[in-house]
Amino acid sequence: MIFLPILLQLTVLLVQGSWRGVAPSPTDEGALRASHGDHGEPGQKEPHKDSYSTFASEFLESRHLSDDGYPFPTAPPVDPFARIKVVDCGVTKGCIRYGKPGCDAETCDYFMSYRRIGTDVEYEMSADTDGWVAVGFSSDKKMGGDDVMGCVHDDNGRVRIHHFYNVGQWAKEIKRNPARDEEGVFDNNRVTCRFKRPLYVPREETLVDLHLSWFYLLAWGPAIQGSITRHDNDAPPVSDHMISIYKYEDIFMPSTAYQTFSSPFCLLLIVALTFYLLMGTP
DSSP states (O other): OTHHHHHHHHHHHHHHHHHHOOOOOHHHHHHHHHHBOTTSSBOOOOOOOOOHHHHHHHHHHHHHBOTTSOBOOOOOOOOOOOOOOSTTBTTTBEEEEEESTTOOTTTSSEEEEEEEETTEEEEEEEESOSSEEEEEEESSSSSSSOEEEEEEEOTTSOEEEEEEEEETTEEEEOSOOOOEEEEEEEETTEEEEEEEEESOOOOBTTBOOTTSOBEEEEEEEOEETTEEOOOSSSSOOBOSSOBOTTSOOEEEEEOGGGOGGGSHHHHHHHHHHHHHHHHOOO
16 A cells, blocks of 8 residues: 555656657757747748858869769870971972972972872972962963962961962962861971862862873962962972872972072083183183
């Protein structure tokens, strides 16, 4: 009977606890405050507190990562301009050199090469100038009515291939440009380029048939804002015979500075002076 009052007290305490409910935990109180303000009103989410460095890193990551999370491949490097090989002259390609004896594509006043590649002809040109270098295909040795391909160095440092047509002594640019696979570079005060052109194009006045033989007009000179001006030589050099792309020749043409002792009059004078010195005066 002693335990009966104690049992009754425990029963009363259990009933009172069920009425009061379970006290909320600190976590539940935090969630309640997040959904309601300090005064029991609906609250606002805390603002995003990321710094600028975090934003920048996320931006760069989004730019350099694909949708799958892998980095995008980097762009392949641009191939440098392959140097012109003069050892192939007269063997696998034809060449014309104008300048001092023994000069090459980097030392001649003017250099040009040609070779057949399938249905195209590949041309390489280089000249000691900061403006332009060109070759003209002529039925005679005079300017006028000539198909001309030129490489022009512009103010942005680029070398572009242009198509011209000689109207008298003036080169008119033609919009229809048969050049393709163009390459060009300006280095060491030289304009150098390489391009291909079809052997045959539909017959028209400004485009010649390269299956045929032509005199080659060689010219170079300054440019202003990517536009060519008058060539450096008053009388540009021209091949002494018609050139065929089916015959690979290695032609050397001495520049004016090296033509002095090659004229007939100078040779005759040298012979006369030599004879005079050897024989003496009578």
